[in-house]
Amino acid sequence: MPFKRPLRSYTCDDGSLSPSDRPSSSRRIRSSSPRNIEEEKPLLIYILPAKIRPEAMSELVMLVEDYKIERVTMGHQGRGVISELNLQLTGDAEKANIVVTAIHMRQRLERHIDSRIAKTKAIVTPSWLRDSLTSGQPLPYWNYAAVHDLEDETLRHCPDAGQDTSSSSSLRSHSQEKENSWRTEPDEPIEVTEVELLSHKARYSCLRPSPLVCPNQSLVEEINIIRRSRHLEGEERSMLSYSRAISVIKAYPRIITQRDLHDLHELPFLGEKLYSMIQEFVKTGRIAEAQTILADSRFQSLSAFDTIYGIGPHTARRLYDLGLRTLEELEQYYEVIPGASNEETISLLEESTNTEAAVEKTIKIGLALRHDLSHTIPRPEVEEINRTVMQELSHIQKGCKSVIAGGYRRGKPQSNDVDIVITHADWELGSQKVKGLCKKLVQRLHEQGLVTHVMHISGFHEHNALRTHHWDSLEKALTVFAWPHNSSWPRVYRRVDLIFAAPEVFWTAVVGWTGSTMFERDLRLWAKQQKGMKFDSSGISRRHDSKLYYPRTERDVFKVLGLVHVHPTMRNADA
Template identity: 60%
Template sequence: MPFKRPAGGDSASDSSESSREGAPKRRRSSSPWNTEESSPEPPTLRVHILSAKIDPHALSELFNLVEGQKGVLKRADTSEPAQNAGATELDLRLELARDVHEADIIVTAVHMRQRLERHMKWEIAKTKAIVSPKWLEDSVKNGRPMPCGDYAALRDLREETAEQCPDQPGSSCDSSHPKSPSSTSVALQSPDPAGTPDPADIEQLTYTSRYCCARASPLVCPNQELVRQLDIIRQSRSLEGEERSMLSYSRAISVIKAYPYVVSLRNLREELPKLPYLGEKLLSMIEEFVKTRQISEAQTIRESSRFQALSAFSAIHGIGPHTARRLHALGLSTVEELERYYDVVPGVTDENTLFTTEADSNESEEAANERSIRVALSLRHDFSRTIPREEVEEINKTVMHELSFVEKGCKSIIVGGYRRGKPESNDVDIVITHTDWTLGSRKVKGLCKRLVQRLYERGLITHVMHLSGFHEHNALRTHHWDSLEKALTVFVLPEDSSRRRVYRRLDLIFAAPEVFWTAVVGWTGSTMFQRDLRLWAKQQKGMKFDSSGISRRHDSKLFFPKTEREVFELLGLAYVHPTLRNADA
């Protein structure tokens, strides 16, 4: 028998409900969070849960979440009840609402307008914040109401949900969604990359899709060792310049990363042949692995001195497969020989390797690349050390603190492997924009060079490998190096007696507000996820996608998504949480 919650207030008659429907929209000044700072406690946030499409156990859990917060005040920095002495900063207090009319927040698993209209009139729905169950879970977990726009249950009500969301005291950015380019700010709230993806989103993804942008690819999959050995072969093909073969292995790896079951002889014969990009050769390798736990070709490649040399060379920033092969052809086989070739002393960078914003604009690309290689060689021991998440966040905080002296009103999101959930990163990628939707593009233009100059003067940036200005999105451009302002730099945190200063690679990417979310999606990765996102846009939607914008191919019409989720919606895709975009090995 389905779980049913006692109404608690059955005295509310149909006539009283109809009278409420005709009532004017509740003023924003009466929002539960629009209170004076001196208020001793936050007002109660009323939550109504629609039981439709929620299984009985999950429904019971949701009710328990609300009841667990009823009358319990939580501080921003602790999970202890506020009745403990000294509680002054109060964040969350919930209670169940008897019906949709009394609710500030409506929680539902319904995602279609027709289904929702069985439970409330559409006119009423447009005056409420209607969110998925994940909003309630995350709000209770964080002890404060999360931005509703990121959890909107219905696409058709996303803007209304963001607008009706209770105000968040102390929020670092505006979570509302601009309704038009005349709006004053851009939405910057993004789902927590460390959080759990919404099951409703995952249900719309299928591991049998030909496009990995429509599959769920976790950081570590059930067949991770198989993926690791196939990736050795992929790396070898890439180092040898065999691009088509490399892409074939990349696609096969992305399929296996999304396969939710451990590969066995049974599903190897019955199901895997039906998956895309797994031809006879790949299937024979997988069978060998299932039987012996290794792939002989991968072992042979890994033991090859040529592979070891090319891999070591290409690990140096600025050295690609072509340069690695050229250096190996000269007789070089170790990094130490590479240092002698480039006349570099490990840990020492002289004036000749310093490449600042004032570098000679007439310098050839070859000379600039050699300069970058020399810097990367001299700092290779630091660059080889992975960066823990805490340090990534500290770097972002330091950069944004310095940026506040250059331009007010900017916001950032850390992208790359950090955003996909990696516990440690090889470098740090930060996408930055301005919150002013109308004037933001003008304020961002040229900001990259100004910030780099300040960071250099402050001793935080020591080298600039690459610095590019802004160019308009070009729907006809064929290469994939986007037109955003960006700086690829070497960064060190300020002096701290408790630690040694470590050189880190830091990429700063600047995007106008209207293309901020395409930049975030593009720079979040992974490589195969982005490749298939571009391919999907072209083949399925007749559109062009890259980090600097979305355009329609037949008339070059530009689209400006206001949230990350809207990027996927514009491309006709189900939303993929950042932690499920790990389509590479």
């Protein structure tokens, strides 16, 4: 059906442009030699309503129609100044040159547009339409291809600025394509079709949908007590078995009842012992072994020690063997005053070492600031910390972009720390522009009174194709952030991790630092066992010849690995 012009009084509530704040016609009109506007052949635009909110749909239609009116008005004023962009809306996808859509899955697109038609069109996001109208010319598709599976078709049919839409000369060189195709994607809604392609029976958690809170969350938390006990006691193989069982249960789509018990035999990693524990939980709502562990004084002490930044299971057991039982006794042992840390760690800016003295210094800081560091961080505060960090970074290097990773990105309402992955928007030169930037940023944050301690800092290393060490090869700093930087409010301390990645490995870094732990473990296993590849936060490589892959989007990371894209909020494969 034909589009209807919306009322001019419309105002967007999502921050998109309204008539009052859209670019003025002077910004959208470009100088050109005088031409007859009526003789120009318009680009026909079909806007697919699916997944576009009604108010956003109205905005897009109004932008095009208002632009057309201004364009004709300017041309008829005889100034010889008209827009290079001549758009016309159509309600028929088959007649359109360009399809504007918020859909990213080819299968879903083909529910609305015949596949034969889709292959003959440029399929772009709504941002292409807005940005083209702002610039006054049809922009290249590079940053705007909506459906990755149809990128080649879009490349052939979407015009470069000022060029004929059917001209093959609009194709750019491969290096130019890479330079212009990188962007930081906004958070996308969950694609139902993608979730349907995942299976809770899959062996790898990167093939299963794992929500933050699952239907069997109480069972997961009970099993997690046993997992934590095995971890604290150094029983890593047993701990991994329970971790895998938890990841399977997290993906189970409904509450496990007596009649579901038989179906559990079809699921991976649920041996007889785990099966009997689940049976016990279904009958009683508890697992006896878990309750016994909770009441154990050794478990209580080790758990308390393990909450201190810098203390792992091995150190916790060593401290317990020394006769220490409480955090207060730990403070006396390390001669720490709660809330006050005078340990100097900015010297670590010369790159961290894991010497015994450095480790002890980290423990003292974590112990002194434990009351603040143990508090979770609400999402608005996480976002404000990221905004502050990027504002300070802009004083050092313009053009940097960031994504908040970790539990925040997986949808947690409260985060234990803040993980910020940073890169530069320049694909070709970005790797040089971010090199050494981590240290410069930490120094500035320290000078501004925002970073008080540096727990670890490291520079870039070559991608470790043989995986001979645990850490990735990215430049990173694990810091203590003093927040807020305002004398009228009491300061609190937060853990903030700053991770720098070159543009070509930015999305592997985002995926690697988003988690969860079991999801990342299985992602590496899948890459190794099923694809003959190596994946970590610093890149994807082929094992037999060390060929490197450079995904341009997060979806491309999964595509390279031969996986269905798993939405970040569906990667919660841990308890």
